[in-house]
Amino acid sequence: MSIALWVIATLLVLGGFLYYRSSLLITSIGLVGLFAIGSWFDIVGPVLWVLLAVVLLPLNITAFRRGVLTKGILGAYRKVMPEISETEKDAIDAGTTWWEGELFRGAPAWKKLHSIQKAELSAEEKAFLEGPCEELCKMMNDWEATHELADMPEHVWQYLKDHKFFAMIIKKEYGGLEFSAYAQSRVLQKVAGVSTILASTIGVPNSLGPGELLQHYGTKEQKDHYLPRLANGLEIPCFALTSPEAGSDAGSIPDTGVICKGEWEGKEIVGIRLNFDKRYITLAPVATVLGLAFKLSDPDKLLGDKEELGITAALIPHDTKGVETGRRHFPLNVPFQNGPVRGKDVFVPLDYIIGGPKMAGKGWRMLVECLSVGRAITLPSNSAGGVKSIALATGAYSYIRRQFRLPIGKMEGVQEALARLGGNAYLMDAVTSFSTKGIDLGEKPSVISAIAKYHMTEKLRECMDDAMDIHGGKGICLGPNNYLGRGYQGVPVAITVEGANILTRNLMIYGQGAIRCHPYVLEEMLASAETNAEGLKRFDKAIWGHIGFGMSNFVRSLVLGLGFWRFTSSPYSDSTAQYYKKMNRFSANLALLSDVAMGVLGGSLKRKQRISARLGDMLSYLFIASATLKRFEDEGRQKDDLPLLHWALQDTLYKLQESQLALLDNFGAVGTTMKVVMYPFGRIVKRPSDRLDSKVAKILLKPNASRERLGQGQFLAPEGQFGYLEQTLRDIIEAEPLFDRVRKAADDRRMPFMFLDQVAAKGKELGVLSDEEVELLRRAEQGRLRVINVDDFAHEDLIAGKHAREVALASVKKQDSAA
Numbered sequence: 001m002s003i004a005l006w007v008i009a010t011l012l013v014l015g016g017f018l019y020y021r022s023s024l025l026i027t028s029i030g031l032v033g034l035f036a037i038g039s040w041f042d043i044v045g046p047v048l049w050v051l052l053a054v055v056l057l058p059l060n061i062t063a064f065r066r067g068v069l070t071k072g073i074l075g076a077y078r079k080v081m082p083e084i085s086e087t088e089k090d091a092i093d094a095g096t097t098w099w100e101g102e103l104f105r106g107a108p109a110w111k112k113l114h115s116i117q118k119a120e121l122s123a124e125e126k127a128f129l130e131g132p133c134e135e136l137c138k139m140m141n142d143w144e145a146t147h148e149l150a151d152m153p154e155h156v157w158q159y160l161k162d163h164k165f166f167a168m169i170i171k172k173e174y175g176g177l178e179f180s181a182y183a184q185s186r187v188l189q190k191v192a193g194v195s196t197i198l199a200s201t202i203g204v205p206n207s208l209g210p211g212e213l214l215q216h217y218g219t220k221e222q223k224d225h226y227l228p229r230l231a232n233g234l235e236i237p238c239f240a241l242t243s244p245e246a247g248s249d250a251g252s253i254p255d256t257g258v259i260c261k262g263e264w265e266g267k268e269i270v271g272i273r274l275n276f277d278k279r280y281i282t283l284a285p286v287a288t289v290l291g292l293a294f295k296l297s298d299p300d301k302l303l304g305d306k307e308e309l310g311i312t313a314a315l316i317p318h319d320t321k322g323v324e325t326g327r328r329h330f331p332l333n334v335p336f337q338n339g340p341v342r343g344k345d346v347f348v349p350l351d352y353i354i355g356g357p358k359m360a361g362k363g364w365r366m367l368v369e370c371l372s373v374g375r376a377i378t379l380p381s382n383s384a385g386g387v388k389s390i391a392l393a394t395g396a397y398s399y400i401r402r403q404f405r406l407p408i409g410k411m412e413g414v415q416e417a418l419a420r421l422g423g424n425a426y427l428m429d430a431v432t433s434f435s436t437k438g439i440d441l442g443e444k445p446s447v448i449s450a451i452a453k454y455h456m457t458e459k460l461r462e463c464m465d466d467a468m469d470i471h472g473g474k475g476i477c478l479g480p481n482n483y484l485g486r487g488y489q490g491v492p493v494a495i496t497v498e499g500a501n502i503l504t505r506n507l508m509i510y511g512q513g514a515i516r517c518h519p520y521v522l523e524e525m526l527a528s529a530e531t532n533a534e535g536l537k538r539f540d541k542a543i544w545g546h547i548g549f550g551m552s553n554f555v556r557s558l559v560l561g562l563g564f565w566r567f568t569s570s571p572y573s574d575s576t577a578q579y580y581k582k583m584n585r586f587s588a589n590l591a592l593l594s595d596v597a598m599g600v601l602g603g604s605l606k607r608k609q610r611i612s613a614r615l616g617d618m619l620s621y622l623f624i625a626s627a628t629l630k631r632f633e634d635e636g637r638q639k640d641d642l643p644l645l646h647w648a649l650q651d652t653l654y655k656l657q658e659s660q661l662a663l664l665d666n667f668g669a670v671g672t673t674m675k676v677v678m679y680p681f682g683r684i685v686k687r688p689s690d691r692l693d694s695k696v697a698k699i700l701l702k703p704n705a706s707r708e709r710l711g712q713g714q715f716l717a718p719e720g721q722f723g724y725l726e727q728t729l730r731d732i733i734e735a736e737p738l739f740d741r742v743r744k745a746a747d748d749r750r751m752p753f754m755f756l757d758q759v760a761a762k763g764k765e766l767g768v769l770s771d772e773e774v775e776l777l778r779r780a781e782q783g784r785l786r787v788i789n790v791d792d793f794a795h796e797d798l799i800a801g802k803h804a805r806e807v808a809l810a811s812v813k814k815q816d817s818a819a
């Protein structure tokens with residue numbers, strides 16, 4: 001054997017050990033074996049054996065490794081790693097990791113993904129969606145609520161209370177519906193397609209708020225009192241955290257609670273004196289009970305030794321002396337109930353603390369624990385529902401609306417935007433189903449919830465823009481016939497609430513993901529904080545596991561980057577296999593880049609937001625792509641849906657690749673080196689082709705099974721705007737051959753596809769249409785006109801507020817004087 005051959009064989013075998021993540025012992029034995037072969041062929045002499053021993057012995061003799069090597073690393077680690085604050089500790093401890101953890105580890109086990117149960121509704125949940133939820137959608141008039149009443153009408157409020165829409169998360173024993181997270185998501189998706197006011201109003205009590213907090217932390221008395229009242233709508237809750245001085249940095253709220261003696265119902269008791277000024281609080285103007293977050297202190301040490309107890313959550317009835325509610329903010333013409341809450345010297349008993357006095361100071365932990373669940377459901381579902389409805393509506397509109405004698409949806413430029421709507425609608429449904437299934441399986445997915453919140457609301461923004469562009473003036477002119485404008489106006493609300501998006505992308509997704517999903521980092525942090533022998537033992541295990549993991553990811557990234565990703569595992573060998581294989585490669589890249597970024601930047605990675613954001617993008621897109629593949633699998637691998645799947649996967653993986661490249665381009669020499677390792681032959685994913693865009697667009701243009709699956713669960717009854725569009729689309733498609741027949745009979749090749757009632761009359765006159773066909777053409781024309789027309793108003797009808805009253809009074813006076 002030649003030296004070169006031995007060296008190559010040794011490198012390959014060592015690479016193999018690292019690629020497949022063999023243990024240190026196995027790798028060491030393998031190396032000794034290779035050296036023995038080298039000795040046999042007179043290639044390895046004593047010097048190499050000594051070198052091998054110098055490397056392997058310290059690593060494999062546990063006492064030496066731990067006592068010398070690990071101790072040294074631990075000392076250096078403690079110097080560079082910043083201490084974790086209590087707030088960060090709470091955020092890290094709250095929540096669990098699930099499939100996203102698998103993606104972070106560099107080698108996803110696809111079987112695991114596909115063995116997760118499919119999200120499904122129970123018979124009761126299905127009945128609710130088809131019964132009360134359908135009925136609610138029929139009775140809601142969004143224009144009336146947004147323009148005329150600046151609120152939902154009384155009968156809608158009552159219907160929501162009577163049918164327990166605010167009690168989807170409350171347990172049955174307290175009179176609630178106790179729906180699964182998936183069912184909540186489907187309810188929100190359906191109502192979001194009808195009205196943003198409805199979706200926000202239903203979303204909040206079922207998300208983070210008194211109901212959720214009470215069920216987790218409430219005392220028996222609090223649960224017995226409030227939960228049945230919340231379930232049947234006797235109490236309307238809100239949750240007040242945000243202050244003018246503390247928005248994103250909610251932990252810095254200046255609102256105070258001071259433990260002191262005071263008078264309560266005629267007796268002197270130990271209670272809390274509250275002073276607070278909150279804003280942006282959803283449902284506050286109509287709430288009967290406020291969940292309030294404030295900083296509690298005990299200067300006279302009436303509760304114990306501690307003076308500063310920290311953030312605390314309490315339930316305060318709205319009519320408590322000193323509390324001021326009722327005024328409203330006006331969120332972007334989507335006037336759901338939202339406003340400030342203020343309190344001056346409000347004295348309440350200690351029992352008002354959620355969970356009682358023992359939970360004083362535990363408010364922040366309570367919030368982060370509960371927030372992750374609500375954040376994964378409400379806004380992602382509202383966004384998915386909105387996009388599913390507008391994707392269908394925009395498809396239908398693009399077929400009905402004609403310019404240059406063609407349905408606009410047949411024009412390539414329009415198809416580009418339609419494809420984004422179709423592909424994203426498919427993907428967003430997939431992400432919400434998958435994330436909510438995770439919750440139903442018992443996860444508290446803090447990383448997934450940040451991913452879902454950020455990406456679904458950003459996709460809503462992108463899709464709303466596309467829908468508006470395609471609708472042109474029809475989307476711009478507000479009125480009862482405009483089914484887009486209010487949703488479009490409301491997009492920034494979704495972007496801002498529950499963790500404003502810039503912060504969510506730059507700080508939260510990867511900030512939590514890196515620590516929670518990485519197989520070793522959290523354990524290293526926790527172990528390094530322990531100063532005893534057990535801490536050293538744990539740190540030893542974690543740090544050497546981490547070093548091996550890093551080396552393995554380097555080898556994997558190198559090998560897969562050379563093109564071997566094509567030979568990696570995929571559960572299918574059809575046209576979807578390429579995505580699994582590319583994701584194997586990206587997952588290894590993410591794991592490696594994470595370690596490189598943490599190794600190079602240490603604690604300062606927290607401040608390098610753009611690097612953190614792009615690593616978060618990589619994790620997010622891997623998660624989104626997995627959820628989409630899961631949907632395809634769960635729905636029986638429908639061939640007709642392949643264009644939607646291909647579009648969603650190509651768009652997602654392309655964005656992943658571009659984020660990764662942007663990260664490498666902005667990471668100095670380290671980035672340049674990594675680029676050589678990861679992209680020796682350039683990009684591997686292309687964005688969806690024009691041909692694919694066109695295929696997706698065509699799915700949206702006419703009724704078909706894929707289109708039906710895209711809109712599944714949305715409100716499409718003919719009484720609603722979207723249902724009417726669907727009906728009109730069917731009528732227009734049926735009218736087309738009749739129109740052609742009349743055109744031929746009249747020998748008028750230039751006859752335009754308009755005035756279909758006149759076409760009907762002509763057809764009847766020429767004897768080429770039956771009475772039924774005449775009727776169909778007339779109905780199609782009526783629908784067509786309603787779809788393409790917009791509302792107009794008298795000047796007076798558009799004047800709002802106090803001026804409207806003045807104009808109305810002037811007009812009454814004018815009538816009086818005329819009489």
Ligand SMILES: Cc1cc2nc3c(=O)[nH]c(=O)nc-3n(C[C@H](O)[C@H](O)[C@H](O)COP(=O)(O)OP(=O)(O)OC[C@H]3O[C@@H](n4cnc5c(N)ncnc54)[C@H](O)[C@@H]3O)c2cc1C
Pocket residue numbers: 204238239240241242246247248249279280281282283331338493496497498499500501502503504506507
């Ligand atoms: C309609 C509406 C309803 C709401 N409902 C409620 C409610 O029911 N209860 C409640 O308590 N609150 C509620 N909020 C408050 C909401 O959660 C806050 O608006 C949100 O947390 C952002 O705070 P802010 O608006 O003060 O923005 P700011 O905190 O001032 O942020 C401004 C911008 O800076 C970015 N930013 C801030 N810090 C960082 C950082 N470290 N890194 C990167 N970027 C950063 C943000 O992403 C944002 O883009 C509501 C808000 C609105 C508008």
